[in-house]
Amino acid sequence: MSDERPDILILLAAGSARRMQGMVEDKVCAPLAGKPAFLHSLAAFAAAGTVGKVIVAHRDEPQRRRMQELLDIHGQGLGVDAWVLGGGERQDSVLAALEAAGAGNPLVHIHDGARPLITPEAIRLVRARALDSGAAILASRSADTVKLARPGTATVESSPDRHLVWAAETPQVFRLELVRDAYRRARQDARRVTDDSSAVSLAGHEVILVENPDPNLKVTRPSDLAVAEAILRSRAPREGAQ
Numbered sequence: 653m654s655d656e657r658p659d660i661l662i663l664l665a666a667g668s669a670r671r672m673q674g675m676v677e678d679k680v681c682a683p684l685a686g687k688p689a690f691l692h693s694l695a696a697f698a699a700a701g702t703v704g705k706v707i708v709a710h711r712d713e714p715q716r717r718r719m720q721e722l723l724d725i726h727g728q729g730l731g732v733d734a735w736v737l738g739g740g741e742r743q744d745s746v747l748a749a750l751e752a753a754g755a756g757n758p759l760v761h762i763h764d765g766a767r768p769l770i771t772p773e774a775i776r777l778v779r780a781r782a783l784d785s786g787a788a789i790l791a792s793r794s795a796d797t798v799k800l801a802r803p804g805t806a807t808v809e810s811s812p813d814r815h816l817v818w819a820a821e822t823p824q825v826f827r828l829e830l831v832r833d834a835y836r837r838a839r840q841d842a843r844r845v846t847d848d849s850s851a852v853s854l855a856g857h858e859v860i861l862v863e864n865p866d867p868n869l870k871v872t873r874p875s876d877l878a879v880a881e882a883i884l885r886s887r888a889p890r891e892g893a894q
Contacts, residue, residue, distance in 0.1 A: 658704025659758055659779070660828065661697050662749040665690060665719065665765035666711040666738025678711075679871050680765035681718055685884035687726045689871060690719065692768035692884065694730045700775040703761065706731065707752055709738040709745040743838060743845050750832040759783065760831060761823040762848050766871040769883055775823060778862040782825035788860040789824040789849045790868065793817075818861050821868045824848040830857060 665680045676682040680690040697703045710716040716735050723730060736752050738745030746762060753760060759782055763770065774790055781788035794817035802809040824847065831848060834855035838845055845851045849859045867883055869876055 659702045659825075660705045660707065660753050660760040661694075661703045661823075662746065662753070662760060662762045663690065663693060663706065663708045663765050664738070664742065664745055664749075664763065665715065666709050666745045667742070667766065668711075676874075676877070678715060678718070679877075681715075681722060682871070682877060684768055684877065684881050685888070688719075688722045689768040689880070690765040691722065691726055691730065693763055693765060693770055694727075696770045696772050697761070697763075697775060698730055700772040700779070702759075702775070702779060705733045705753075707734045707736055707749045708732050708765075709736045709749045711738055741844070742847075743835065743851065746848060747832075747835040747839060750828070750835060753828055753832070757827050757829045759825055760828045761825050762831070763823040764870055767822055767868055768871065768880055769866065769868050770823065771866050771868075774864050774866060774868065777864075778823060778825050781860045781862050782827075785858070785860050786827045786830055787825075787849070787852050787857055788862050789847075790821040790864045791818040791861045792821060792864050792868070794819060820847050820849060821864055821870075822847075826852060830855075 681688045684692060694706070708719065710719065723732065734752055736749045739748060759779060778788050778790045794814055797814050798812055798817045800809045800812065801807060826848065831852055834851040837855055838851045843854060845854065852859055869879060871877060871880055
């Protein structure tokens with residue numbers, strides 16, 4: 653497939669942060685290793701060198717203003733090309749941003765603003781597979797045995813082979829027309845999807861799993877902030893040497 657346009661980044665920042673238990677007002681703006689969480693992601697995509705347009709799906713106008721203020725203070729030249737008001741569910745926010753992405757069929761990276769540990773190397777890895785296949789996601793192999801519960805219970809239904817289980821991460825990278833059409837179909841069919849690859853798979857397209865060599869946790873609970881801070885600070889000497 654041709655690669656006629658620079659990639660698009662959709663950064664998702666519209667989540668409610670309910671599981672942060674009030675420790676921080678907005679986890680994507682929480683300070684980590686000297687700058688707001690979402691700016692670590694933007695810096696990684698800038699260093700990867702492929703993104704030409706950044707769209708942020710935000711929660712509300714006060715959050716948008718706060719993120720812009722933090723960009724002005726800490727952004728070091730990073731910017732946002734378009735702000736899109738998110739929806740009640742993740743899939744609503746993604747579709748709103750996809751509809752704002754314009755014409756053409758570039759690659760689009762969909763990334764959680766609360767995943768500040770993403771690296772330029774991982775971005776390039778998943779992009780390379782998406783460039784060939786049209787759909788690839790960053791993921792990690794399960795280190796634990798996973799249990800499936802019986803519907804409506806807390807009892808074990810089955811134990812999938814651990815070697816077949818992967819934890820989906822972001823970025824998830826697709827051709828724009830493919831993922832936008834998949835999300836439009838999901839909305840039309842009233843399907844609930846919790847990540848982008850689910851929508852694309854339901855539309856009948858194969859999605860490639862790309863193993864991430866580095867930690868890439870999503871900041872969800874208060875303890876995640878300390879873990880993310882420690883990892884970012886441990887990387888500082890390595891990144892400074894590049």
